[in-house]
Amino acid sequence: MLDCAIIGGGPAGLTAGLYTTRGGLDNVVMFEKGMPGGQITMSSEIENYPGATAHNLSGMDFMTPWPEQCQRFGLKHEMSEVTRISRNEDGIFIILKSDGSTDLAKSVIVGTGSAPKRAGFIGEDKYFGRGVSTCATCDGFFYKGKEVAVIGGGDTALEEALYLAKICTKVYLIHRRDAFRAAPNTIARVKATTNIELVLNGSPEEVLGDAMGVTGVRVVFQDSSTRQIDVPGVFVFIGNNVNNQVLIQEDGTFLCDMTESGEVKVDLSMKTSVSGLFAAGDMRESAPKQVVCAAGDGAVAALQAISYVDEHFH
């Protein structure tokens, strides 16, 4: 039986792997369905992880040493997709994999991450990471002193537009309706910000670009008219999918308590409502969705998993 099963090999899972093994757990396996590294490997550049000061450091290059560092302390990596985590009456976790096989574990740290929703306009995938972004904290700085477009009309879109308005000379906030679905106070702040232009009743039809990246976005309005907005950056905030499927039980309920939007409820120790089950990174409630935070969560969860195994199995 495993001391700890880690589900997901992004920054949260890898850090959990480092801390559990280095902290004394013997039999720890990290289940990752693809290559370890997580979402950040899709990013062309990361410059907000403390100490990572190399110029033009890609997300892939940044994450490359992480698995090797964990393996040095004994973390085992299994390339498998986990389909379900359940728990038997003795409190042992059952890890069901897509090939039908199972593993048993004393504790589980789940860090399966999240994925921002795509809007589906032409060029969105082609220019993702080259001008199309879903993270203002990550990429906003690259557009310092420039104009950008923001797509969306909810709280996140408006808050990110306000964030970008502090860095960029102008923000075009493009929303398909004439009213926003956000907190009244946030809407008032957006309307009072002079360098945010509201582009309402319009949806992005196509993001335009060249070999260097995005050059603009063409918006189509409800009356079928169009407008081309010339910007090097387009930020899409239309929601986020949490990768929580592994927690869904045979009867359709979740293994642990979840928020209404499908994030795992945790306390400050990354403990879920189920003893021995911890959640870390983008999938937990109120996650800032940053590498440094996911790594921090992974470390916290690992320290708790070590205590849990010591307390219950020794």
Ligand code: FAD
């Ligand atoms: P993820 O990184 O999402 O990792 C989860 C892992 O779990 C994945 O590898 C996935 O394959 C695996 N997995 C999922 N389901 C299963 C399953 N059922 N079985 C097995 N494995 C599974 N953050 C920053 O701090 N700075 C940046 O500059 C920055 N730029 C970004 C740019 C882009 C384009 C994107 C997409 C994100 C960026 N982020 C950035 C955000 C950052 O990548 C995330 O906050 C971080 O990766 C979250 O880590 P995580 O470990 O929680 O989840």
